[in-house]
Amino acid sequence: xxxxxxxFRYALSACLVAGVRVTGARRTALGALAxxxxxxxxxxxxRAQAAAAxxxxxxxxxxxxxxxxxxxxxxxxxxxxxxxxxxxxSAEYAVCSGCGGVLPLPELPELRAWERDLAARTGxxxxxxxxxxxxxxxxxxxxxxxx
Numbered sequence: 001x002x003x004x005x006x007x008f009r010y011a012l013s014a015c016l017v018a019g020v021r022v023t024g025a026r027r028t029a030l031g032a033l034a035x036x037x038x039x040x041x042x043x044x045x046x047r048a049q050a051a052a053a054x055x056x057x058x059x060x061x062x063x064x065x066x067x068x069x070x071x072x073x074x075x076x077x078x079x080x081x082x083x084x085x086x087x088x089x090s091a092e093y094a095v096c097s098g099c100g101g102v103l104p105l106p107e108l109p110e111l112r113a114w115e116r117d118l119a120a121r122t123g124x125x126x127x128x129x130x131x132x133x134x135x136x137x138x139x140x141x142x143x144x145x146x147x
Contacts, residue, residue, distance in 0.1 A: 008034035011072060011087040018070035025053040026063050037104040038093040039076050039083035039130075074130065078102060085130065094133040098140030105133065 008031055015022050015030065022030065029049045033040065042064060048055040064084060067073040073084040079100040085091055092105040115126050 005034075007086060007089050011086050014072045015070075015089060018072060020066055020070055020072065024034070025049075025055045027061065029060060029063060030054055033073070033084070035088075036042070038102045039078060039085040041078060042082045042084060045084075069123070076130065076132075088128060090128045090130070092129075092131045094135060094137075096137040096140055097134055098136050101137055101139075103137065105131075114128060121128050 011030055011034055012022065014025070020026075023090065029045075032045070032049060035112065038094055043063075044058045046064070049055075049060050064073065068075050070093045074087045076083050076085060078095055079097070081100070092111065094102075094103045094105055096103070112129065115145070119125060
């Protein structure tokens with residue numbers, strides 16, 4: 001996975017190429033997206049960024065919609081909540097079906113080997129990926145029965 005700074009520079013370049021105006025508040029929001037290793041829930045993200053930047057939430061909703069329309073962010077759903085992830089960022093994460101928490105998964109060498117095998121077998125060159133696992137986090141799992 002690229003470093004957040006590298007991801008940020010790539011996303012900023014994508015914005016400039018797509019003709020997306022990047023103001024100070026938008027640059028800060030783009031930086032926060034680049035720093036995340038998992039998709040961010042739009043409502044939560046907008047609330048936090050609006051408070052931090054002192055802008056109206058609608059401004060950020062419009063910015064995210066523009067990023068999505070221009071292919072800079074990838075839209076996904078996390079337990080019925082709209083979420084986004086920078087399209088230039090790869091991610092592996094698990095979503096708890098109990099509490100809705102999102103956990104970044106550790107680097108998986110076996111996954112990288114599978115991606116190389118995929119490329120060798122099909123000629124498909126993978127640019128970015130999003131791998132999502134669904135299940136229960138440790139906190140939501142029923143404790144083992146005493147016996």
